[in-house]
Amino acid sequence: MLLYSLLGDFMQEYDVIVVGSSVAGLRAAEQLAKKGLNVLCLDKKQEIGVPKQCGEGISLNHLRRLHIKPQRCWAVQKIKGAALYAPNGKKVEIDFGKTMGFVIERKVFEKYLAKKASKAGATIKVRSNVTSVKRIKGGVEVRVSDLFSETYKAKMVFACDGPQSSIANMLGLSIKIKPEDLDSGIQYEMTNIEFEQPELIHLWFGNNVAPRGYVWLFPKGKDHANVGVGIGAHIKGSAKAYLDKWIEKRSGIKKGSIVEVNSGVIPVGGLLEKMTSDNLIVVGDAAHQVNPIHGGGMGLAMESADIGASVAAKAFEENDFSNKVLDEYNRIWWEKYGKRLMRILQIRYMVESLNDKDFNAIAESFTGEEIMLLQSGELAKSKKLIVKKLIKKPRLVKVMLRYLTSSNANK
Numbered sequence: 001m002l003l004y005s006l007l008g009d010f011m012q013e014y015d016v017i018v019v020g021s022s023v024a025g026l027r028a029a030e031q032l033a034k035k036g037l038n039v040l041c042l043d044k045k046q047e048i049g050v051p052k053q054c055g056e057g058i059s060l061n062h063l064r065r066l067h068i069k070p071q072r073c074w075a076v077q078k079i080k081g082a083a084l085y086a087p088n089g090k091k092v093e094i095d096f097g098k099t100m101g102f103v104i105e106r107k108v109f110e111k112y113l114a115k116k117a118s119k120a121g122a123t124i125k126v127r128s129n130v131t132s133v134k135r136i137k138g139g140v141e142v143r144v145s146d147l148f149s150e151t152y153k154a155k156m157v158f159a160c161d162g163p164q165s166s167i168a169n170m171l172g173l174s175i176k177i178k179p180e181d182l183d184s185g186i187q188y189e190m191t192n193i194e195f196e197q198p199e200l201i202h203l204w205f206g207n208n209v210a211p212r213g214y215v216w217l218f219p220k221g222k223d224h225a226n227v228g229v230g231i232g233a234h235i236k237g238s239a240k241a242y243l244d245k246w247i248e249k250r251s252g253i254k255k256g257s258i259v260e261v262n263s264g265v266i267p268v269g270g271l272l273e274k275m276t277s278d279n280l281i282v283v284g285d286a287a288h289q290v291n292p293i294h295g296g297g298m299g300l301a302m303e304s305a306d307i308g309a310s311v312a313a314k315a316f317e318e319n320d321f322s323n324k325v326l327d328e329y330n331r332i333w334w335e336k337y338g339k340r341l342m343r344i345l346q347i348r349y350m351v352e353s354l355n356d357k358d359f360n361a362i363a364e365s366f367t368g369e370e371i372m373l374l375q376s377g378e379l380a381k382s383k384k385l386i387v388k389k390l391i392k393k394p395r396l397v398k399v400m401l402r403y404l405t406s407s408n409a410n411k
């Protein structure tokens, strides 16, 4: 006990310790530091941004809401829309004719976020694997092993440690996710390949192409792109086998070189009602804050980090780090994002129930703009559109509406 209190005196103390220095953690660190808090942001990786586990697509709307001005060094390809391909090859184009987003160089983007966080006053440390977090009198104790072994003390922790998070569990908050709510993704960054329309992202659908997912080609120039696939993690067969099979059939892609491989899991469901407990806020993939249809999580992670930082600042004002105060994060997050993501989840369930013939029928019946509406979470408008457009396909209407009218969809 005496030894413990002596050690306690030597522990470096911070207001907040952020575990995970990727998009969620770096944004949280920056915003917390800007609010005058003393912040330490830790990551077990040896380099910020590396390895990337990402198709690197982000919408301009997210960047605007985050007040992040696209920089040439990381916003490498403007995106004006998408081309969707049905199993029978039918292409549906959604071209907004103006920049709607970017394919970024995520390694550079994360370093850019790290610079911003550091400039705001946060301390970032890599090669710092957090192995234990526990509550102690007056806050939490965070133990780090690896190259920089230390024990720190803080009033609270932000768990931004990604889809395989362990930090929330260490503080007693269960964030379990079912295998059906995880996608397994693999991607090759490829060069010297041939494809059309580099200002569009390209997505291929079908149960033979990617069960419960899609193959994507996100251009990073005219002959360079991220080519990847996401499939349900519970589905038999490896994501790599699906990707290789898809590439094998395309001579323009097959002839290119793979310059990077990355893979990872993506939480595409399992939204958490509670993402806080005493001294703890969970942000990003660790809190399953991902769009269940397209698997994009960068923008949501950063926007959620902003909410977390505001709630944490309030906790410091009140000097109360209990769940009673931090619960405000859950309330704001569900109001701003959760309800809509829940509706999008119903659309994911609906898409999962479709066979290849259904995909073909949808591609034949809807325009690109209408498909955008269907995936947006606007359920009332979607229902009307489905009934109108698929009037001659009553079975498909029934399948699609079953999910959109379920009680979960209307929460």
Ligand SMILES: Cc1cc2nc3c(=O)[nH]c(=O)nc-3n(C[C@H](O)[C@H](O)[C@H](O)COP(=O)(O)OP(=O)(O)OC[C@H]3O[C@@H](n4cnc5c(N)ncnc54)[C@H](O)[C@@H]3O)c2cc1C
Pocket: 019, 020, 021, 022, 023, 024, 025, 042, 043, 044, 045, 053, 054, 055, 056, 057, 058, 128, 129, 130, 131, 160, 161, 162, 163, 165, 166, 185, 186, 187, 228, 262, 263, 264, 265, 266, 283, 284, 285, 286, 290, 295, 296, 297, 298, 299, 301
């Ligand atoms: C193949 C694939 C393609 C994707 N494509 C896109 C896309 O195009 N657009 C998009 O928006 N999203 C995409 N995503 C999802 C996106 O990458 C995630 O949503 C995003 O990275 C979430 O950020 P995060 O900061 O919450 O977690 P992560 O990026 O997973 O970061 C977690 C960090 O925590 C660190 N960490 C974990 N445990 C510890 C520990 N104990 N101690 C210290 N550090 C720890 C990790 O090293 C890591 O740096 C894709 C995901 C995959 C797998």
